[in-house]
Amino acid sequence: MQQLAIGSKYPEPSKKFRKKAALLSVIAMGLGQIYNRQYVKGFLLLAFYVYGIFTAVTSLPHALWALITLGETETHLQKVGRLYKQVMGDHSIFLMVESLITVFIMLVLIWLYIAGIKDAYRTGKLREEGVRPNTFKQTLSFVAAYRFPHIVLAIPLLGVVFFTVMPIIFMILVAFTDFTRETMPPAHLINWEGLQAFKELLRTKAWSHTFYSVTLWTFIWAFFATITGYFGGFAAALLVQSKGIRFRSFWRTAFILPFAIPMFVSTLIMRNIFNGQFGPVNQYLGMLGIAKAPWLSDPLWAKITLILVNFWLSFPVSMLMIIGILSTIPRDMYEAADIDGASGSQKTRLITFPMVMYSMAPLIIMQFVANINNFNIVYLLTNGKPLNGDFQFAGHTDILITWLFKLSMEQGKYNYASVIGIFIFIVLSVFAIWNVRRTKAFKEEDAS
Amino acid sequence: MTKKLGLLTLCMMLIFVLSACGGKPGSGAENSGNAAADSGGEATAEGTEELTPEPGAELTFWTIKDGFSDYAVQEFEKKYNIKVTVEDVAYWDSVARMTTDGPSGTGADVFGMTNDFLGGAVNAGLVLPNDYFEEDTKTINRKLAVDASTYEGILYGYPRSVYTYGLYVNKDLVKDAKLDTWDDVIAFSKKFNDVKSNKYGFMFDSGSFYLFSFLTGYGGYIFGSNETDPTDIGVNNEGSVKGMTFLKSLKDILPFKLTDMTRDAKNGLWEQGKLAMNMDGSWEIGKYSKLPFQVAVIPLPAMPEGKAPVTLAGTTSYYVSTYSKYPNAAKLFANFITSKDMQIKDNELIGSIPAAEGIDDSIRKDEIMQGFLKQIESSRMWSSLPEMQYFGQYMDPAFDAVWNGADVKATLDKAAEGMKTSIGMK
Numbered sequence: 001m002q003q004l005a006i007g008s009k010y011p012e013p014s015k016k017f018r019k020k021a022a023l024l025s026v027i028a029m030g031l032g033q034i035y036n037r038q039y040v041k042g043f044l045l046l047a048f049y050v051y052g053i054f055t056a057v058t059s060l061p062h063a064l065w066a067l068i069t070l071g072e073t074e075t076h077l078q079k080v081g082r083l084y085k086q087v088m089g090d091h092s093i094f095l096m097v098e099s100l101i102t103v104f105i106m107l108v109l110i111w112l113y114i115a116g117i118k119d120a121y122r123t124g125k126l127r128e129e130g131v132r133p134n135t136f137k138q139t140l141s142f143v144a145a146y147r148f149p150h151i152v153l154a155i156p157l158l159g160v161v162f163f164t165v166m167p168i169i170f171m172i173l174v175a176f177t178d179f180t181r182e183t184m185p186p187a188h189l190i191n192w193e194g195l196q197a198f199k200e201l202l203r204t205k206a207w208s209h210t211f212y213s214v215t216l217w218t219f220i221w222a223f224f225a226t227i228t229g230y231f232g233g234f235a236a237a238l239l240v241q242s243k244g245i246r247f248r249s250f251w252r253t254a255f256i257l258p259f260a261i262p263m264f265v266s267t268l269i270m271r272n273i274f275n276g277q278f279g280p281v282n283q284y285l286g287m288l289g290i291a292k293a294p295w296l297s298d299p300l301w302a303k304i305t306l307i308l309v310n311f312w313l314s315f316p317v318s319m320l321m322i323i324g325i326l327s328t329i330p331r332d333m334y335e336a337a338d339i340d341g342a343s344g345s346q347k348t349r350l351i352t353f354p355m356v357m358y359s360m361a362p363l364i365i366m367q368f369v370a371n372i373n374n375f376n377i378v379y380l381l382t383n384g385k386p387l388n389g390d391f392q393f394a395g396h397t398d399i400l401i402t403w404l405f406k407l408s409m410e411q412g413k414y415n416y417a418s419v420i421g422i423f424i425f426i427v428l429s430v431f432a433i434w435n436v437r438r439t440k441a442f443k444e445e446d447a448s
Numbered sequence: 449m450t451k452k453l454g455l456l457t458l459c460m461m462l463i464f465v466l467s468a469c470g471g472k473p474g475s476g477a478e479n480s481g482n483a484a485a486d487s488g489g490e491a492t493a494e495g496t497e498e499l500t501p502e503p504g505a506e507l508t509f510w511t512i513k514d515g516f517s518d519y520a521v522q523e524f525e526k527k528y529n530i531k532v533t534v535e536d537v538a539y540w541d542s543v544a545r546m547t548t549d550g551p552s553g554t555g556a557d558v559f560g561m562t563n564d565f566l567g568g569a570v571n572a573g574l575v576l577p578n579d580y581f582e583e584d585t586k587t588i589n590r591k592l593a594v595d596a597s598t599y600e601g602i603l604y605g606y607p608r609s610v611y612t613y614g615l616y617v618n619k620d621l622v623k624d625a626k627l628d629t630w631d632d633v634i635a636f637s638k639k640f641n642d643v644k645s646n647k648y649g650f651m652f653d654s655g656s657f658y659l660f661s662f663l664t665g666y667g668g669y670i671f672g673s674n675e676t677d678p679t680d681i682g683v684n685n686e687g688s689v690k691g692m693t694f695l696k697s698l699k700d701i702l703p704f705k706l707t708d709m710t711r712d713a714k715n716g717l718w719e720q721g722k723l724a725m726n727m728d729g730s731w732e733i734g735k736y737s738k739l740p741f742q743v744a745v746i747p748l749p750a751m752p753e754g755k756a757p758v759t760l761a762g763t764t765s766y767y768v769s770t771y772s773k774y775p776n777a778a779k780l781f782a783n784f785i786t787s788k789d790m791q792i793k794d795n796e797l798i799g800s801i802p803a804a805e806g807i808d809d810s811i812r813k814d815e816i817m818q819g820f821l822k823q824i825e826s827s828r829m830w831s832s833l834p835e836m837q838y839f840g841q842y843m844d845p846a847f848d849a850v851w852n853g854a855d856v857k858a859t860l861d862k863a864a865e866g867m868k869t870s871i872g873m874k
Binding site: 186188 | 573574576579580646708712837842845859870
């Protein structure tokens, strides 16, 4: 670095650096940097430029063709003499994924291209002001010293782009095709169908009936599952923390037990416990002389059982969190209330509840969102049963996500499943974004 | 300054991107091109000549690993000196996995599959026809097994075994009670049932696959022309209605909801010796011959008017993947492990019911095996059509509804209507 700084004679300040640098970068990414004497960076960018041009020439036309047509030659068997041979054609799904990757890489390169022009312009401007541009080593050491988090964040960001955004776009694209088990690649080509799947799902009576009913139940389920779990945890926390309770840690441990057992296991156990004929719950009820309840075989009861079991599995977490919050509420507020002669319920209603809600509200919303997507418990406990002859491939207790699973994994209706996936995606992202925006931390950053 | 850093960060990112995905589009195309060229070359070279395994062939074999598969693979390796890697993939998972693993080159060369998946697998272009050994396969196996491995007139499979269900009987409980008709079963169960302590005379699995046998007994069918015509649906014909009405009458001895009669619950009672008669599949032979009580199998007894239920049966066959790099070796292997001798060995080792004919003298003589051999005679192969997926979808709720008291004719009409709509709609 020393060598470089001494060796290079710096030219007189001029007004033309920024324009020239930017223009050179427009012609080819990296030229502007080289002109600015940032050689390593320049050549690195130039390498990307060459790669970008190469991709654009070799892969991009194929990718665009693939995205538009989804393949043109069908795979088929050909009989030669006594033997059949497979003659490979285009695989629509692979074509779609591969072209998406190409398009994504191109987009990233274009972004890099624009950023390169801006950078050349800015560095040119610095030079005009007489500032010597950073050498590559200087840049590197500056980055390592001050921008380390950016580098580390870049890795998950990359993951988000290629493992979250791209699959989502892929899923969205599938919704506009006729991708079902009947048109399974590679033997068949998939075609773009536009809004056909949306129309059929939302307009055809058989499908729309299932869709609206399942959606309605999904929201009812998520609402009750969240509310019961939360207030159950609240009540348990208040009781455990109330004055005069001894062996607090024992109670806490006892109540956390349902959560300590893997949900997968406990749900499967519950499934047997609530069996209307052979399950112990009904056997005990029978001993007490109470009629057997159709826990899992009656539609309404099955829904109630789901919420009950979910309550049992989810209240310990709320309880633990609320216990934590309770301990942060200042004692003197209660003492002041005592002096004013407030009753116990007034204290709970006017002090404890608002304080807890203040911290818990975002979490409740997230729990609601999680419950909309609570695949495990529904799939393992009822698997959508009891069956419903009026529904398409769904039972009375199926929520959107389990229905989506059944449609794709069991029925091979991938395009319909994608439409439902888009719907869930929209609902969830609205909640998630709304939730993030209203949390305190986010607001604070906005304000600053 | 920050922009600069952003740029640098980006460079780093791009290095990842390029190394991770850069080569993909090109190499993918290349591979498929090669594969096509290769198979083309072989096709002309082989023609009608003898089937010789490709030099350096290595096979991946998906099956449910059991004593027989280990044995057969060993024998094959000894005879042909071709290495076979066995992976434990269930017959009902293989198609789904092959659709993704096949094209990406990590799938099996030979895989097992039950016949209800055949139509879908052919539609997805996953299986090569059984061309070279077609005659052999047709001569040694039962016609129904061959038919079940055939789709749209082309034989694809190498049948290994057939399966159906029958009546497992706990002889310690039943003793010498007469069980010739369902009236006998009902009479026995009425005496034997003890709901308080969960003891029952008779129980079945509540899936459509099992219950439909009562409908076929009176002439009901799923698809016409021997389960090959999806436009002719018989789940609501006269025979089906009659069978369903009979099935409903069994509620006397099974006083609870179908939803509660889960497979777990039923098998639990059976293995504890609290269930006298258990209607279940032949795939349980291995497990149930080791129970601490004496077990026999009898064909399903006759219903009123002397008609016996006709059980649905299936065939497990092996298939050669279209993606196999060594199709000849794969065909040799598939044929080898399903040869007559191997089927006998299969029966001896794990109690499969052979798909092959004319080997009755060499197979197991116990009461379970003999019972199933009788049952398979009065069974009906269930369809290999892809439209089969709608059967369970509409019939499961129908059985549930009728069991809970719905009108038989109306419920079956609705189920048939649903199936027709789905098949028409696609």
